[in-house]
Amino acid sequence: MKTNVGMIDKALRIIVGIVLIALAATHVIGWWGYIGIVPLLTGLFNFCPAYLLMGMNTKGKDTPAE
Secondary structure (H helix, E strand, O other), X not given: OOOOOOHHHHHHHHHHHHHHHHXXXXXXXXXXXXXXXXXXXXXXXXXXXXXXHXXXXXXXXXXXXX
């Protein structure tokens, strides 16, 4: 599985995922907040299936080692 999530994208996904899960766990928002598991996991694994389907890549080009 080739990674397609860049560093800024990864950080934002992890932060948003944790915040949504925390808000749902503390009953500040409804159960739908547990959808935060999706951005959390995509951030942790550096892979987004939706990006693959759309042909997107926020990681940038891989530079070959010299």
